[in-house]
Amino acid sequence: MVLVTGASRGIGVAICDAFVRDGYAVTGCGRSPRTADVPADADYRRCDVSDPKQIRGLVDELVSRHGRIDVLVNNAAVEIEGTVEQTTPEQWDEILTVNVRAPALLAAAAIPHMRQSGGGVILNISSINAYWAEPGLPAYCASKGALTALTRAMAIDHARDNIRCLSICPGYVRTGMLEQFFDAQPDPAAARRAGEQMHPLGRFAEPADIADLAVFLAGDRATFLTGHAYVADGGLTSGHL
Numbered sequence: 165m166v167l168v169t170g171a172s173r174g175i176g177v178a179i180c181d182a183f184v185r186d187g188y189a190v191t192g193c194g195r196s197p198r199t200a201d202v203p204a205d206a207d208y209r210r211c212d213v214s215d216p217k218q219i220r221g222l223v224d225e226l227v228s229r230h231g232r233i234d235v236l237v238n239n240a241a242v243e244i245e246g247t248v249e250q251t252t253p254e255q256w257d258e259i260l261t262v263n264v265r266a267p268a269l270l271a272a273a274a275i276p277h278m279r280q281s282g283g284g285v286i287l288n289i290s291s292i293n294a295y296w297a298e299p300g301l302p303a304y305c306a307s308k309g310a311l312t313a314l315t316r317a318m319a320i321d322h323a324r325d326n327i328r329c330l331s332i333c334p335g336y337v338r339t340g341m342l343e344q345f346f347d348a349q350p351d352p353a354a355a356r357r358a359g360e361q362m363h364p365l366g367r368f369a370e371p372a373d374i375a376d377l378a379v380f381l382a383g384d385r386a387t388f389l390t391g392h393a394y395v396a397d398g399g400l401t402s403g404h405l
Contacts, residue, residue: 165189165230166382167223169213169270170240171206172196174339175289178371179237180206182379191226194240213240213266214258223273232281235382236274238267238311239289243304243341245348251303263307264314271318275327283326285382288315289374290331290393296401300348308333312393319391328390330381335397337369364399 166183170176171192180192181203192202193211202208211222226233242262244255271286278284293301294308312331319329336342336359349355360367377396380386395401 165191165226165233166235166237167226167233167270167274168192168237168239169211169266170194170289171202171208172199173201174341175334175337175371175374176237176239177201177203178375179239179378182372182375183235183382186379186383188235189230193222213270214261216269219266219269220273223270223277227277233274233277233284234281235285235287236270237287237289237378237382238270240266241289241307241341243301243344245300245345246303247300248302256303259303259307260310263304264310267311268314271329275322275325278327279322279325283328286315286318286327286329287378287381288312288329288331289378290315290333292333292335292395292397292401294331294333294393295395301345315393316391323390328387330389330391331393332374332377332381333393333395333397334369334374335395335400336363337371337374339371342368362400363397364402367398369396369398 166188168176168179171180172194180190183190184203184205190206192206193209195212198208211218242259267288288311290312291308293305294312297305315329315331346352346355
């Protein structure tokens, strides 16, 4: 079965849908109640991934029900705009707790069950901001850099257990988080136009673009892939990295 965090909207919903269509049993989770966007064939649980007790309780429940966890997709994330001068200690704590600590604790809870069942896949949804900084996002950039590094470290530690750990680094994806970023700019409409023009493919990604990559990386055609980050940005960073 597949567990997807941050599954109430955007990329998380698309990932749930893609795994359901590929024949997996899927459970999504999020802080908010289930939305109409969550696929009807996917289960959904309320879970605040900043709470270690809720993480452990969710994993234990799913293993009790399904007998195993084959794929963990750590998609839940927080983005707060502001320079380092403007970002408060409380905001740093929130971003790092959700974007870095929660994936680590979810992995720690799932790995023993994956090991017992012969292996599994952990997919961490990172960002191009792990490599490519944008103004006003130092805490988010730092968290995604940490998550990408965490992925590599886990891949080395757990390869012997046949547990593959990978990260996906999306660029601009049409989600509420992207709209939040643009709305924070002095001229949101101009920022959106400029963003699209920066992409060699001439558009932002759709959530399904990221979901399709997730299903591929978790599947049988990617069994020799582990420890790496896969950038999905329409060529945005090709001329910059």
